[in-house]
Amino acid sequence: MIAYFDSSAFVKLFVDEPGSAHAAATWDAADRRLSTRILYAEARAALAAATRARRIEPTGLVDVRAQLEFFWARLDAVEPRAHIVAHAGDLAEAHALRAYDAIHLASAEAVANEETWFVAADDRLLAAAQAQGLTTVTLAE
Template sequence: MTAYFDTSAAVKLVIAEPGSSEAEGIWWDARRVVSSMLMYPESRAALQRARRERRLTDAQLQLAITEFEGLWAHFDRVAVSTILATRAGVLAHDHDLRGYDAVHLASAEIIAWPDVVFVGADRDLCHAARRLGLAVARLPRR
């Protein structure tokens, strides 16, 4: 299986929250893990937000960043090209998605491998992925 992790799923790999054990299981079962290049800044922002919201201490934040950096090295990354950005715009419109969510969906769609499983926690994004014919592993939201 190739697992495409959106940001919500990737963050569950480094912050213990609902869905973390499922995300870890998918990570270990996957032959290959993929995400958009945009997952990096989105994840770092999510980690900082967790600190700001006092879900992480300073020490926990530093550990989460270190763990994330280690995981990031194992991701195959989909670059945001003009073609991908244009497709994301269409998907955002057609499926009423936020911009970064549409980029994740377009990234998962563009790799077009038959064994891709889209891994995420956002209901609307996972629903849109299913409508495009992708297999989906929807994780619980925090």
């Protein structure tokens, strides 16, 4: 199985929150893991926000960032090429998606086959992925 992780799913791998165990099990079950290259910046921003909100202690940020790097190194990045970005615009309009969510969906569609699972915790994005014909794994709890 190939698992495409959006940022809401990826962050659950190294920040303990509802759905983290399911995210880890999905990661472990996958033969290959994918996401857009933009995921890295999204994940770093999520860590910074979690630190500001005190969900991650500032002293623990270095360790959590190291975990992010560990998982990032084991993920294949989909480049946000022009055709993917253009398709993301269409998806944003069609499904009322935020820009980065549309980039994730367009990236997943660009590489998807019958073995690909789209992994996320965002209900709107999951509904859009299903409408586009992707198999989904929901981590929302």
